[in-house]
Amino acid sequence: MLKSFKRLVNPTAKTKRDEEALISSIKQHPLPQHIAIITDGNGRWARKRGLPRTAGHAAGMMRIREIIRSADEIGLPVLTFYSFSTENWKRPRKEVEYLMRLPIEFLKSDLKELIERNVKVQMLGDKQQTPQETYAALLEFEKQTAQNTGLILNFAINYGSRGEIIHAVQQMIQDAKNNQIDADMIDESLFSQYLLTKGLPDPDMVIRTSGEVRVSNFLLWQIAYSELWFTDALWPDFTSYMLFEAIQEFQSRTRRYGAVT
Numbered sequence: 001m002l003k004s005f006k007r008l009v010n011p012t013a014k015t016k017r018d019e020e021a022l023i024s025s026i027k028q029h030p031l032p033q034h035i036a037i038i039t040d041g042n043g044r045w046a047r048k049r050g051l052p053r054t055a056g057h058a059a060g061m062m063r064i065r066e067i068i069r070s071a072d073e074i075g076l077p078v079l080t081f082y083s084f085s086t087e088n089w090k091r092p093r094k095e096v097e098y099l100m101r102l103p104i105e106f107l108k109s110d111l112k113e114l115i116e117r118n119v120k121v122q123m124l125g126d127k128q129q130t131p132q133e134t135y136a137a138l139l140e141f142e143k144q145t146a147q148n149t150g151l152i153l154n155f156a157i158n159y160g161s162r163g164e165i166i167h168a169v170q171q172m173i174q175d176a177k178n179n180q181i182d183a184d185m186i187d188e189s190l191f192s193q194y195l196l197t198k199g200l201p202d203p204d205m206v207i208r209t210s211g212e213v214r215v216s217n218f219l220l221w222q223i224a225y226s227e228l229w230f231t232d233a234l235w236p237d238f239t240s241y242m243l244f245e246a247i248q249e250f251q252s253r254t255r256r257y258g259a260v261t
């Protein structure tokens with residue numbers, strides 16, 4: 001299903017030498033601990049080529065593979081992809097069905113490599129509401145990579161940040177009723193423990209492709225102090241080189257957290 005679109009995913013315009021120089025430059029400074037990516041623009045990428053939207057999703061998945069490899073190669077600790085939002089169920093049934101098949105395809109094609117790379121795959125979002133086969137594939141990813149200690153790779157699937165926050169509040173009320181917590185104990189750190197990202201560092205950087213400049217219900221709590229990076233590139237055109245450029249710019253920014261530097 002995916003191979004046929006391979007030739008349409010442009011290789012990076014830069015030479016290998018340019019890329020190596022950029023990698024060695026970013027390795028001289030601290031890397032972000034967590035990059036979260038809103039992989040947007042698959043549909044427009046396909047439309048530009050007179051292809052169905054699903055072709056854009058297939059091409060986008062190949063880009064996900066490339067970006068995982070690059071993130072792993074530079075030693076990024078945590079990488080998160082926003083792959084399917086709770087709002088994306090509003091799309092045409094055929095498109096949703098196709099998107100729900102992608103994790104199954106990805107499991108077949110990439111699980112082995114991810115295990116070899118020591119990547120730990122985790123899902124953010126309510127995976128139980130996905131079709132049975134998708135759910136099984138998502139569980140299999142988590143199970144097969146649970147012991148891995150390298151790159152933590154999160155896929156936000158059937159994820160919505162407001163829903164996540166509401167769920168956290170419900171859990172806290174339940175724990176309060178059971179006398180496990182009380183109101184005085186609630187602070188930012190405790191609240192974070194009730195979110196799906198429990199135990200993960202907040203994203204240092206959020207990347208969104210496709211020229212849209214919004215967050216679309218993604219990690220609203222967790223991105224309070226993230227550095228944002230927007231590009232007009234459509235997701236299937238997003239190259240490793242662009243990832244490295246984004247990291248380089250991140251390294252040149254001053255994060256003040258409200259203080260004076």
Ligand code: IPE
Pocket residue numbers: 039040041042043044045083084085088099210
């Ligand atoms: C992002 O690409 C992938 C998903 C939301 C699943 P889109 O499908 O949103 O592509 P555009 O925004 O229509 O171009």
Ligand code: IPE
Pocket residue numbers: 038039040041082083084085088212214216
């Ligand atoms: C955001 O993209 C969600 C994902 C990339 C999965 P959308 O294409 O769904 O966002 P909107 O609708 O343009 O805000």
Ligand code: MG
Pocket residue numbers: 040041042
């Ligand atoms: Mg979109």
